[in-house]
Amino acid sequence: MQTRIRFTASKAPAAQEAFARLVNRYGQSDQRRASVIVALGGDGFMLQTLHAQSGRDLPVYGMNCGTIGFLMNAYSDDGLPERLAQAEEALLNPLSMRAENVRGKISQALAVNEVSLLRQGPQAARLKVSVDGRERLAELVCDGALLATPAGSTAYNYSAHGPILPIGAEVLALTAMSAFRPRRWRGALLPKGAQVRFDVLDPDKRPVMVDADSRNSVRDVISVLIHSDPAISYRLLFDPGHGLEERLIREQFV
Incomplete structure (x- = not known):
């Protein structure tokens, strides 16, 4: 044909x-x-x-x-x-992102490579990190953090010193940028089916924005929920x- x-x-x-x-x-x-x-x-x-x-x-x-x-x-x-x-x-399979900003507006987007949270001002971000509803880091002080797919592991994730993942790996890379607390925290490898939640601890003083594949920016977020979407x-x-x-x-x- x-x-x-x-x-x-x-x-x-x-x-x-x-x-x-x-x-x-x-x-x-x-x-x-x-x-x-x-x-x-x-x-x-x-x-x-x-x-x-x-x-x-x-x-x-x-x-x-x-x-x-x-x-x-x-x-x-x-x-x-x-x-x-x-x-x-x-x-x-892309990542599905659901973000809420300080005004209560909900934004959703898909990411092939990564979803990244970035400090929006001069001060470092303060984030709480939960995986599948369980708190894993009560406070992550950093310039930002991202969750990357294997396909995106050589992009922003790699520049932030995250691991390169085999394309068939059933894992996601959680990587911090310039982590201050915990000092030099190197991130984590998570199961592909994990649901990751970031909560911004001080959104007024330390505002944070989120990007999906650097193309869907949401400013002044207070929480971001991310998971791999097997349906797509x-x-x-x-x-x-x-x-x-x-x-x-x-x-x-x-």
Whole structure:
């Protein structure tokens, strides 16, 4: 059966140029009839594309026209239908975030990589951390904290000195940024099914904001509830031998 390709591209000039070449060569499928999305850009655009595909169950094959491109394949004009036919699929369950701010407003969002809480002012945040309804840290004083999926473990989590997680690992990484109390706390590995709650202990003096994949910011939060959502799966396609498992291993030997 012929692969019906729908191309999307970031606004970067390199991505727009690639978009024009590929559409001219392979055509552009109607969005309602497409069997695969080919995303042209960097990791940020891949996350944007995945969020836009929620509920459509279409696989996404990325080609790097950005900078790092951890979630992308190498770019080439040639042999795209053959590459798509041979591609290996990875399924990712996003994190579901529910945040309440000081005015009682509830905000919800999904995150493929991580949900991060960040201090909103000059003073460190004071957080209480609970897992599955049980208090685990009565006070975490830090610049911020995040909960990352295996797919997101090489992104913000890794920059914050969190662990790299194998893509098939049934765990999440809870990582603090610049922890002051407990001194140099290195974080924790939690079961994938865990429900994590952050409570902001001093929201007036030490305000905190929360981000889901650095794209859904909520300011002045007082509590954030996060869990992995098994009911939602994002489908990513990778060239054989270059899937997420290999990339996560390779990243640790750079």
